[in-house]
Amino acid sequence: MYRPFMLVMFLLEWLVILASVNVIRSANAAVSDYAWANIRRVNQEGPYLGIVVPNSFEMSPLLQSPSFVPHDKLPYIDVAGRRFRIGKVENKRVIVVMTGLSMLNAGVSTELLLSLFKIKGILHIGIAENANPQLQIGDVTIPQYWAHTGLWNWQRYGDGPEDKLSLESNGDYTRSVGYLELSDFNSNVKDQNLLNNVWYQPEEVFPVDGYPEIRQHAFWIPVNELYFSLAEKLEGIKLEGCLNSTCLPRRPLVTRVERGISANVFVDNAAYREFVYTKFNATAIDMESAAIALVCLQQRTPFLTIRALSDLAGGGSSTSNEAAIFTPLAAHNAVVVLLKFISLLNP
Known part of the structure; x- marks a missing residue:
C-alpha cells in the first residue's frame, strides 16, 4: 500500500508542476x-x-x-x-x-x-x-x-528660473539641463505668460x-x-x-x-x-x-x-x-x- 500511495503522490506533484508550466505559457502567449x-x-x-x-x-x-x-x-x-x-x-x-x-x-x-x-x-x-x-x-x-526632449517638468504660473521645481528636492527633477520660456515667443503677452516655463529632464x-x-x-x-x-x-x-x-x-x-x-x-x-x-x-x-x-x-x-x-x-x-x-x-x-x-x- 505504501508504494502505490507514494506513486500517486508523485504523479499528483507532477500534475501540479505541469499545470503551472501551462499557466506560465499562457501568460507569455505573445511568444508561441x-x-x-x-x-x-x-x-x-x-x-x-x-x-x-x-x-x-x-x-x-x-x-x-x-x-x-x-x-x-x-x-x-x-x-x-x-x-x-x-x-x-x-x-x-x-x-x-x-x-x-x-x-x-x-x-x-x-x-x-x-x-x-x-x-x-x-x-x-x-x-x-x-x-x-x-x-x-x-x-x-x-x-x-x-536626447529625448519630450520629458518636461512644466512650471506653474508665477514661478521663475530661481524657484525649485515640484519634487526637485526629492531628486526626481532637476534644473541642470535648461528650460524653454514660452513668453519668449509671445512678446505681446510677455507679462501674462500663463504657460510659463518648461524644464527639460534627463531620463531614468x-x-x-x-x-x-x-x-x-x-x-x-x-x-x-x-x-x-x-x-x-x-x-x-x-x-x-x-x-x-x-x-x-x-x-x-x-x-x-x-x-x-x-x-x-x-x-x-x-x-x-x-x-x-x-x-x-x-x-x-x-x-x-x-x-x-x-x-x-x-x-x-x-x-x-x-x-x-x-x-x-x-x-x-x-x-x-x-x-x-x-x-x-x-x-x-x-x-x-x-x-x-x-x-x-x-x-
Whole structure:
C-alpha cells in the first residue's frame, strides 16, 4: 500500500508542476512555442546586426535593394505584433524590424529585438526634420549624441528660473539641463505668460550591469565611438538629388553632426526649430531615435543612427511642409548610406 500511495503522490506533484508550466505559457502567449523554436534556431547562426526602421516607407528601399537577401528557410519571425526579418545585407547577418511611429513603439521594438535575438549592434535609419539652416533636404546626418526632449517638468504660473521645481528636492527633477520660456515667443503677452516655463529632464535608466531598482540619469546618449569614427568614411558618398523632375539646389551630402533630438512631436514650427538649434545645437529632429538610444544604453549595446533630412522644421521658402514631397528621396538616401556603412564593417 505504501508504494502505490507514494506513486500517486508523485504523479499528483507532477500534475501540479505541469499545470503551472501551462499557466506560465499562457501568460507569455505573445511568444508561441513555435516562435521560440525558430528564435533558438536563428540565434544559433548569430550574432546579428539589428536594423531598426520606423515606418514601411523607410523600410521598403532596404527590402527592395539587391543588397538585402532574406534567409532562405526562415525569412521572418512574428512576435508581439512585430515582424523580425532575417537575412543578410552586404553579406552580413541582419535582423530588420519595423517599429511604427513614436518613442513607445521604437523602445518596445528595440527591447524585443535585444531580448529575443543575439544582437551585436543596432543600426537605426529613417528620415528626420532639420533644425540646422546650413544643411538642406536630402542630406544624411549621423549625430554623435541623442536626447529625448519630450520629458518636461512644466512650471506653474508665477514661478521663475530661481524657484525649485515640484519634487526637485526629492531628486526626481532637476534644473541642470535648461528650460524653454514660452513668453519668449509671445512678446505681446510677455507679462501674462500663463504657460510659463518648461524644464527639460534627463531620463531614468537602469543598466543591465547596474543594481536593480537603482536609477541612473541620462540626457545626452552617445552613439558607439567606433561606429561614429567609421562613419567618417561615408562623407564622400554620392546621393540622389532629384525626385522625378524636382531637383534640390545641390547634391545631398553625408555629414556627421553633434546632436539629434527626439520627442513625440512633429515639429512644423520655425520658432521651436530655432530654439532647439540654438539651445542644444541639434540638427536632426525625429520621434524614435532617442528611445532606441536609451534602450541600447541600458542594454550596453553599440548603436548608430542614420537620419536623412526630409524638411526644414517649420518650413523654408515653401508655404507647406516639404516632407510631403521629399520623403521618398530622403528615405532612399538613408538606405544608401546604411548599405555603405554595413559594407565597411568587419565580417
